[in-house]
Amino acid sequence: MLKIGRFKETLVEGIIKTSGIASIFVVTLIFFFLLKEGVFLFKTVHLHDFLLGRSWYPISDPPEFGILPLIYGTLLVTAGAAVLAVPLGIGAAIYIAEVAPPKLKEILKSGIELLAAIPSVVLGFIGIVTIVPWARQFFHIPTGLTAFSGSVILAFMAMPTIVSIAEDSLHSVPKSYKEGAYALGATRWQTIYRVVIPACSSGMLAAVMLGIGRVVGETMAVMMVTGNSASLARGIFSPARTLTATIAAEMGETVQGSDHYFALFSIGIVLFLITFAINMTADFMIHRKRK
Amino acid sequence: MVTPSPDCNDLKDRFASANQSGDGVKIEIQNLTASFSNHGALDNVNLSIVSNEILSVIGPANSGKTTLLRTLNRLNDLTQSFQMTGRVLLDGRDIYKEYDPVILRRKVGVIFALPMPLPMTVFENIVYGLRRQGVNDRKKLSRIAEKALTDAYLWDEVKDRLEEEAPKLSGGQQQRLCIARTLALNPDVILFDEPCSGLDPISTAKIEEAMMKLKSQYTIVLVTNNTKQAARVGDRTAFFLMGKLIEVGETAKLFTAPTDSRTEGYISGRFG
Amino acid sequence: MKFPPPLAQKIAFFVLFVMTLFVVLPVLFVMFLIVKNGIGAISWEFLTAMPKQGMRAGGILPAIVGTFYLVAGAILFALPLGLFAAIYLSEYSQDTWLNRAIRLAIINIAGVPSVVFGLFGFALFVSFFKFGASILSGSLTLGIMILPVIITSSREAIDAVPGAFREVSLSLGATKLQTIRHAVLPHALPGILTGTILGIGRAAGETAPILFTVAAFYLPRLPQSIFDQAMALPYHLYVLSTQVPNVDVKIRYGTAFVLLVIVLLMNLIAITIRSHFRSKKKW
Numbered sequence: 001m002l003k004i005g006r007f008k009e010t011l012v013e014g015i016i017k018t019s020g021i022a023s024i025f026v027v028t029l030i031f032f033f034l035l036k037e038g039v040f041l042f043k044t045v046h047l048h049d050f051l052l053g054r055s056w057y058p059i060s061d062p063p064e065f066g067i068l069p070l071i072y073g074t075l076l077v078t079a080g081a082a083v084l085a086v087p088l089g090i091g092a093a094i095y096i097a098e099v100a101p102p103k104l105k106e107i108l109k110s111g112i113e114l115l116a117a118i119p120s121v122v123l124g125f126i127g128i129v130t131i132v133p134w135a136r137q138f139f140h141i142p143t144g145l146t147a148f149s150g151s152v153i154l155a156f157m158a159m160p161t162i163v164s165i166a167e168d169s170l171h172s173v174p175k176s177y178k179e180g181a182y183a184l185g186a187t188r189w190q191t192i193y194r195v196v197i198p199a200c201s202s203g204m205l206a207a208v209m210l211g212i213g214r215v216v217g218e219t220m221a222v223m224m225v226t227g228n229s230a231s232l233a234r235g236i237f238s239p240a241r242t243l244t245a246t247i248a249a250e251m252g253e254t255v256q257g258s259d260h261y262f263a264l265f266s267i268g269i270v271l272f273l274i275t276f277a278i279n280m281t282a283d284f285m286i287h288r289k290r291k
Numbered sequence: 292m293v294t295p296s297p298d299c300n301d302l303k304d305r306f307a308s309a310n311q312s313g314d315g316v317k318i319e320i321q322n323l324t325a326s327f328s329n330h331g332a333l334d335n336v337n338l339s340i341v342s343n344e345i346l347s348v349i350g351p352a353n354s355g356k357t358t359l360l361r362t363l364n365r366l367n368d369l370t371q372s373f374q375m376t377g378r379v380l381l382d383g384r385d386i387y388k389e390y391d392p393v394i395l396r397r398k399v400g401v402i403f404a405l406p407m408p409l410p411m412t413v414f415e416n417i418v419y420g421l422r423r424q425g426v427n428d429r430k431k432l433s434r435i436a437e438k439a440l441t442d443a444y445l446w447d448e449v450k451d452r453l454e455e456e457a458p459k460l461s462g463g464q465q466q467r468l469c470i471a472r473t474l475a476l477n478p479d480v481i482l483f484d485e486p487c488s489g490l491d492p493i494s495t496a497k498i499e500e501a502m503m504k505l506k507s508q509y510t511i512v513l514v515t516n517n518t519k520q521a522a523r524v525g526d527r528t529a530f531f532l533m534g535k536l537i538e539v540g541e542t543a544k545l546f547t548a549p550t551d552s553r554t555e556g557y558i559s560g561r562f563g
Numbered sequence: 564m565k566f567p568p569p570l571a572q573k574i575a576f577f578v579l580f581v582m583t584l585f586v587v588l589p590v591l592f593v594m595f596l597i598v599k600n601g602i603g604a605i606s607w608e609f610l611t612a613m614p615k616q617g618m619r620a621g622g623i624l625p626a627i628v629g630t631f632y633l634v635a636g637a638i639l640f641a642l643p644l645g646l647f648a649a650i651y652l653s654e655y656s657q658d659t660w661l662n663r664a665i666r667l668a669i670i671n672i673a674g675v676p677s678v679v680f681g682l683f684g685f686a687l688f689v690s691f692f693k694f695g696a697s698i699l700s701g702s703l704t705l706g707i708m709i710l711p712v713i714i715t716s717s718r719e720a721i722d723a724v725p726g727a728f729r730e731v732s733l734s735l736g737a738t739k740l741q742t743i744r745h746a747v748l749p750h751a752l753p754g755i756l757t758g759t760i761l762g763i764g765r766a767a768g769e770t771a772p773i774l775f776t777v778a779a780f781y782l783p784r785l786p787q788s789i790f791d792q793a794m795a796l797p798y799h800l801y802v803l804s805t806q807v808p809n810v811d812v813k814i815r816y817g818t819a820f821v822l823l824v825i826v827l828l829m830n831l832i833a834i835t836i837r838s839h840f841r842s843k844k845k846w
Contacts, residue, residue, distance in 0.1 A: 012740055423745070
């Protein structure tokens with residue numbers, strides 16, 4: 001009986017180990033496949049022209065695969081979103097973690113979770129029916145499909161990340177720090193901004209970075225409201241196009257194996273590397289704080 | 292100075308002969324040296340544990356007592372950095388070579404320092420080990436559970452609470468539940484790792500009473516920080532210091548006339 | 564300008580409160596907008612009929628069914644794999660540089676943009692394995708996307724089970740696998756469930772990964788097999804809002820409403836499980 005039990009046990013453990021290693025393998029496959037498809041572009045296009053070329057005309061003859069306007073679009077939209085989301089998100093995190101009474105705190109936290117749960121396509125749709133027409137009227141511009149509209153929507157997508165991670169890092173500040181400050185006669189607010197916030201500044205920075213990482217990778221909402229003009233955007237109130245939106249919008253129309261197809265994978269590699277760098281740094285900062 | 296319990300003296304002859312002839316030796320520890328990530332824990336320990344005795348193991352913190360205990364049922368295997376040399380024989384067979392750890396742990400049970408019931412009912416705690424052996428006959432399980440709880444002096448207190456969650460019991464009851472849980476497996480040896488460190492005097496007394504009773508059927512090793520407890524329940528006592536076995540002998544003798552000055556220093560409270 | 568400390572505190576707290584309102588109130592506004600305009604569109608026909616007249620009339624049944632298939636497929640693939648991976652990482656693998664690297668890899672994969680998963684799914688499933696644009700390709704892509712979510716939350720739940728439970732179980736003569744099955748997993752289950760349901764919610768709402776792996780623009784029939792293309796709710800909403808002119812706004816809001824209800828329901832279930840077991844936690 002024991003022998004049979006042991007055989008079954010060995011079998012199940014084998015399955016566990018195989019699946020474990022397989023899922024990790026699958027995850028590493030992602031980079032491999034992006035690379036596999038993406039490198040072909042550089043047979044015909046120079047890396048320098050790809051990264052710094054000022055024109056993205058993938059279906060012209062001859063095509064041009066300069067992603068600078070797309071990088072610029074991503075930067076523009078991301079910067080706009082960060083200007084909105086960082087102060088509001090950090091402020092809200094401080095309020096929720098340090099100021100709000102327990103009941104209100106629970107309500108506010110559910111509100112943030114709710115925001116995090118809304119699918120990006122729904123926020124994009126809401127952007128189309130609200131911010132886009134408002135922006136057009138308010139700023140007297142020909143179209144509301146602008147980088148600005150994208151920034152506003154993306155700000156709301158970044159906020160849950162910023163708030164929840166900043167809140168975690170605020171909670172990780174040892175209670176004794178606060179008690180020490182109170183014992184010296186500091187008010188709650190003095191304690192917060194002179195003791196608590198400096199003590200978790202690297203966690204806050206990680207929160208901001210992960211929020212930005214979220215914005216850079218966001219696709220649907222931004223594609224729906226920014227107007228998708230592939231030329232260098234003239235400013236925050238003109239149409240722009242991001243790296244992600246380019247992939248989403250053009251992938252369906254490419255011929256598999258064409259330079260255009262490979263170029264979209266190259267953009268995927270760029271995105272992968274950007275988000276990878278952001279996440280690594282943020283993870284490093286979170287864990288440095290823990291020690 | 293502590294007065295050893297009288298029945299230690301009654302058994303004196305039996306242990307003396309057992310040690311000399313090797314007859315009745317349950318566990319034989321030979322040249323055991325153990326370490327965790329190059330940090331030494333046990334240094335060349337030689338020790339015999341006799342059937343149906345209570346061997347108390349005393350010594351200050353970090354003297355290797357608990358490591359010794361966890362070596363006896365191979366719980367140290369779970370720690371990655373654990374390394375050992377030497378042999379431990381149970382009934383003459385090397386537990387690291389000739390036993391499957393799962394089978395070994397059914398023969399050598401352990402009671403931990405803190406009562407640690409699993410978060411399930413009292414009954415399910417008792418029969419946990421049996422169920423893992425494939426015993427599922429409710430009648431049989433109930434019979435074994437009642438016997439184990441009775442032997443652990445807990446039956447009267449929990450006979451109407453078998454379906455309650457075990458963590459709801461008091462600390463002392465939980466610890467006796469852990470004893471009963473081990474008894475249900477009908478082991479040969481029971482290891483107690485400072486079993487009363489978190490308990491009040493009354494609960495402690497109950498557990499000591501249970502131990503005294505259990506030694507007629509089981510071989511017991513009791514690691515304790517409490518020298519008085521060692522003197523109260525141990526037939527023999529072993530004193531450890533910094534991973535070395537300094538002295539082992541009948542409890543009465545060790546506490547009244549230790550041969551090593553370090554033993555005397557420890558039991559008289561000069562350090563430790 | 565220097566305020567006395569108590570006044571400074573009052574001002575600061577008020578400003579923080581207003582900032583928080585700026586974050587939370589728009590959420591309520593979005594909910595209100597979608598519920599107010601969307602609920603009117605909901606009817607038996609809307610939920611159970613095929614779209615008609617180029618999606619300008621009729622229902623959204625194929626999109627609902629498509630989303631259901633995609634999510635079910637993703638979970639079927641990702642839950643066992645992710646759970647086993649979490650068990651492997653927590654209980655079997657030793658603390659080496661390789662495992663720390665794996666942990667980092669999983670964290671980072673979780674941050675990869677969803678559209679990049681779409682690219683990957685296209686390259687691997689649609690083209691390399693030749694599954695074509697199909698429910699199979701889409702499910703696997705979504706499954707891989709939520710794999711890190713499931714691994715991370717399962718691992719956290721497993722690691723949160725006290726080590727003493729494992730020692731107790733082993734010391735009672737249970738094997739390692741029995742210990743995992745009877746002393747660890749039952750107590751990690753709420754956390755695993757929470758992570759899985761959040762994963763479902765995420766998979767149901769994502770659009771970018773299914774754009775090129777499964778999504779059909781307009782397919783007024785139900786999918787016949789896993790090798791069929793399918794419509795999906797989030798993609799349908801995208802199509803209705805940007806690709807099809809002159810769609811009654813009610814249909815758009817109705818679609819958004821149905822999608823939102825599904826996603827929020829999943830989150831609600833996850834939150835309920837979590838808070839229920841947190842209050843009942845026994846150790």
